[in-house]
Amino acid sequence: MTACKEWEAAISDRVMGDVEGPEQEQFSRHVESCPGCSAELAAQMAFQASLVLPTKPLPGELNAWPKVARELAPPSRRSRSMSFGMAGFLAAAMLVLGVGLGGLMVTSGPVDGPRLAESTVPEEDRYLTFLEEAAPLLLAVANRETPELVSASFLGSEALAAEQRAAERLAGNARDLIEQLEESGRDREAQLVGELELVFIQVANLSRQQDAGGLRILKAAIDNRGLLFQLTLEELRHLPAPRDGGV
Amino acid sequence: MANSDEQVLLGRAKNGDRLALKALVERHQNDVFYLALGLLGQRSEAEDAMQEVMIKAIKALPRFRGDSGFATWLYRITHNTCLDHIRRQRWSQVTESMDENPGMAEHWATPDPADDPGRVTASAELGRELMAAMDTLTPAERSVFVLRQFQELSTRETAEVLSRAEGSVKNLLFRAMRKLREAMAEFDDSTGHREASL
Numbered sequence: 061m062t063a064c065k066e067w068e069a070a071i072s073d074r075v076m077g078d079v080e081g082p083e084q085e086q087f088s089r090h091v092e093s094c095p096g097c098s099a100e101l102a103a104q105m106a107f108q109a110s111l112v113l114p115t116k117p118l119p120g121e122l123n124a125w126p127k128v129a130r131e132l133a134p135p136s137r138r139s140r141s142m143s144f145g146m147a148g149f150l151a152a153a154m155l156v157l158g159v160g161l162g163g164l165m166v167t168s169g170p171v172d173g174p175r176l177a178e179s180t181v182p183e184e185d186r187y188l189t190f191l192e193e194a195a196p197l198l199l200a201v202a203n204r205e206t207p208e209l210v211s212a213s214f215l216g217s218e219a220l221a222a223e224q225r226a227a228e229r230l231a232g233n234a235r236d237l238i239e240q241l242e243e244s245g246r247d248r249e250a251q252l253v254g255e256l257e258l259v260f261i262q263v264a265n266l267s268r269q270q271d272a273g274g275l276r277i278l279k280a281a282i283d284n285r286g287l288l289f290q291l292t293l294e295e296l297r298h299l300p301a302p303r304d305g306g307v
Numbered sequence: 308m309a310n311s312d313e314q315v316l317l318g319r320a321k322n323g324d325r326l327a328l329k330a331l332v333e334r335h336q337n338d339v340f341y342l343a344l345g346l347l348g349q350r351s352e353a354e355d356a357m358q359e360v361m362i363k364a365i366k367a368l369p370r371f372r373g374d375s376g377f378a379t380w381l382y383r384i385t386h387n388t389c390l391d392h393i394r395r396q397r398w399s400q401v402t403e404s405m406d407e408n409p410g411m412a413e414h415w416a417t418p419d420p421a422d423d424p425g426r427v428t429a430s431a432e433l434g435r436e437l438m439a440a441m442d443t444l445t446p447a448e449r450s451v452f453v454l455r456q457f458q459e460l461s462t463r464e465t466a467e468v469l470s471r472a473e474g475s476v477k478n479l480l481f482r483a484m485r486k487l488r489e490a491m492a493e494f495d496d497s498t499g500h501r502e503a504s505l
């Protein structure tokens with residue numbers, strides 16, 4: 061004896077305690093005269109009552125964050141072997157172009173971006189050093205046209221390799237810096253570095269995926285972050301004057 | 308699912324605030340783990356999936372527009388991640404290793420000293436039976452069963468996570484429950500552990 065096909069959903073509702081509504085009223089009338097539905101309902105109700113599920117984890121039993129944080133910010137040792145790849149590099153280009161489209165920066169200074177005087181930045185302020193190193197990297201990418209970025213000669217170039225090393229290092233440095241900033245109550249600075257860190261990491265992860273989905277995610281990230289980059293770059297403009305030199 | 312407190316947290320997390328990201332992970336890790344446990348059947352795999360889900364979610368956070376609740380969105384990522392795991396490993400391998408893997412057993416009915424030890428053992432066995440029986444389900448049936456029973460989501464929420472119609476969720480749950488009941492009754496018949504009354 062089996063339940064009527066058309067009443068299966070109603071049986072399911074009833075077993076899960078959803079007893080309201082006109083359908084349930086109709087089902088109540090049906091089940092009185094249908095041995096198949098009646099038997100199935102009784103069996104499922106009994107089964108539901110006897111269900112033993114796994115115990116839920118206790119609060120504090122799990123701690124996902126340390127591993128998640130480690131994965132998001134690979135230590136510099138590990139990032140040495142990180143390969144950014146073409147998709148990652150294109151994404152980096154999109155990132156900076158996205159910033160440019162947002163009406164930010166690249167409005168003054170030499171074509172290859174501002175060069176900041178290392179010597180005048182207080183040595184102990186790793187935050188300024190981080191921004192100083194991040195800006196030329198982003199600008200160097202922004203100032204290249206897409207055809208150049210995807211050309212074989214550029215992909216094998218030393219300039220690209222240097223930029224990749226810089227991005228890897230910055231991603232690796234960000235985590236300690238964020239913690240340092242948070243400890244000294246510089247929350248906004250920590251947030252800004254966190255933004256840049258996530259972008260560098262996203263670029264790094266795209267290298268493993270090499271897909272359009274990843275690029276879409278990054279584009280969305282750019283859209284969401286325009287304002288923060290504007291703030292970051294605004295700060296950079298108050299830093300000492302540009303100096304000569306490449307990335 | 309989403310409340311104003313969570314909205315504030317999400318806003319900060321989207322801006323890369325690490326404390327907010329950490330708080331989000333800590334707030335949702337148990338639910339994500341428990342869902343993964345139901346779908347994958349093994350604690351160690353569920354923990355791996357939980358980490359993967361959190362990393363994916365943080366990376367995809369800028370895409371989260373709030374059309375659904377954050378938990379629903381997270382469950383969708385969890386579900387897809389677990390399906391990927393299953394595709395890689397196949398259901399059968401998951402079950403075969405379950406007997407040797409102590410991870411799952413830890414999660415059946417935590418013994419309460421006040422309880423009769425014999426009762427705890429019995430419920431642990433029932434838990435094992437259920438997990439073994441769940442391998443008779445199709446992936447869709449299993450997903451619906453776990454979301455409704457483990458996560459206690461409503462039909463509407465389950466439909467949202469799985470991108471299915473509510474009617475389909477109800478039918479899948481009906482089939483899952485019938486299959487599980489029959490599989491467990493068969494198991495009882497063959498082992499004589501329980502009265503095969505269902």
Ligand SMILES: [Zn+2]
Nearest residue numbers: 063064094097
């Ligand atoms: Zn009927």
